[in-house]
Amino acid sequence: xxxxxxxxxxxxxxxxxxxxxxAASTWDACAEALADRYLTIxxxxxxxxxSPCPEDRAAFTRDAAxxxxxxxxxxxxxxxxxxxxxLGGYLALAHAATRPNVARGIVVLNTGPGFRDPExxxxxxxxxxxNAHRFGVPERVVxxxxxxxxxVMDRLAETTTPTLVLAGGADRPEYTGxxxxxxxxxxxxxxxxxxxxxxxMHEDTHAIEVATLVAxxxxxxxxxxxxxxxxxx
Numbered sequence: 224x225x226x227x228x229x230x231x232x233x234x235x236x237x238x239x240x241x242x243x244x245x246a247a248s249t250w251d252a253c254a255e256a257l258a259d260r261y262l263t264i265x266x267x268x269x270x271x272x273x274s275p276c277p278e279d280r281a282a283f284t285r286d287a288a289x290x291x292x293x294x295x296x297x298x299x300x301x302x303x304x305x306x307x308x309x310l311g312g313y314l315a316l317a318h319a320a321t322r323p324n325v326a327r328g329i330v331v332l333n334t335g336p337g338f339r340d341p342e343x344x345x346x347x348x349x350x351x352x353x354n355a356h357r358f359g360v361p362e363r364v365v366x367x368x369x370x371x372x373x374x375v376m377d378r379l380a381e382t383t384t385p386t387l388v389l390a391g392g393a394d395r396p397e398y399t400g401x402x403x404x405x406x407x408x409x410x411x412x413x414x415x416x417x418x419x420x421x422x423x424m425h426e427d428t429h430a431i432e433v434a435t436l437v438a439x440x441x442x443x444x445x446x447x448x449x450x451x452x453x454x455x456x
Contacts, residue, residue: 224282224291227273229265232258235327236303237441238295239265240311242423243351243368244358246272249308249423252430257438264303266295268311270364283366289318302327304441308425309334310368313375316405319384320375328385328444330437333394333422335401339373379408386412387440389433391420398422 229247231254239250247265254263267274269282269291281287292314296303305326307315312334319329338344351368358365386409390402399416406414415436417429425433 224269224275224277224287224294226269226291226295227267228295229254231255231263232261234261235441236262236264236299236301237437238292238299238303238305239263240292240305240307240314241266241268241271242309242311243365244271244360245308245423248272249426250306253306253425253434253437256431256434260438261441262299264295264299266292268367270360270367276361276364278363280363280366283364285314285317285367285369285371288314288367289321292318293322296325304328304330304437304444306330306332306437307334308332309422313337316375316382316386319386320378320382323382323384326384328387328440330387330389330440331405332389332425332433333391333398335398336375336379336405337370337373339376344370344373379405380410383410385440385444387436388412388414389420389424389436390414390416391422391424391429392416392418393420394422394424 241249247267250265254265257263270276305315312331315329315331316336319326348369351365355362355365388402388405390399402414406412417424417432420429
């Protein structure tokens with residue numbers, strides 16, 4: 224599926240992935256703060272913003288969303304940094320776990336790696352379905368938020384993509400806990416907790432702080448612009 228994107232600036236690419244029920248515009252403040260140094264691409268996930276909303280529920284699986292992101296990334300001609308919030312952060316982790324050596328780095332905000340325990344996974348899925356009306360999207364779109372396996376959890380120890388984990392100090396403690404888990408389990412992950420940051424801290428008074436952290440993280444990455452672009456199977 225061809226996803227709608229909002230592009231700003233020029234330079235090394237940074238791709239922003241929003242959470243459930245929001246849209247590419249949730250990244251406006253961060254993207255505008257970075258557009259003087261980077262090419263920023265904010266993506267509308269399927270069924271969100273100006274992207275298509277097919278009737279077929281198969282369009283709203285994790286793997287289908289990752290394939291859609293692959294199309295966005297393939298147009299860039301070189302490796303990008305993926306920045307994801309909540310669901311978008313999980314998708315960034317899943318992309319790095321299933322497509323090693325594709326993303327230059329990932330930044331995840333207030334997110335987690337999913338669940339290895341099938342009962343906890345189904346509990347998450349049940350809550351997502353019950354809250355479909357709160358997300359403001361058709362019920363089938365909430366399938367994007369469902370988790371069918373533990374592939375991210377299972378591959379954390381071998382996911383070597385440099386990772387910056389951001390957690391809001393004023394968000395639910397489980398996100399700081401998830402961030403600590405990612406920092407502990409991943410070979411190259413660092414956690415930063417933003418004092419007073421809420422769940423959508425990239426939208427409010429913390430937007431510039433988030434953008435600065437993303438810029439500093441990106442600038443510190445090895446220069447991979449000459450590396451051949453590929454998607455490992």
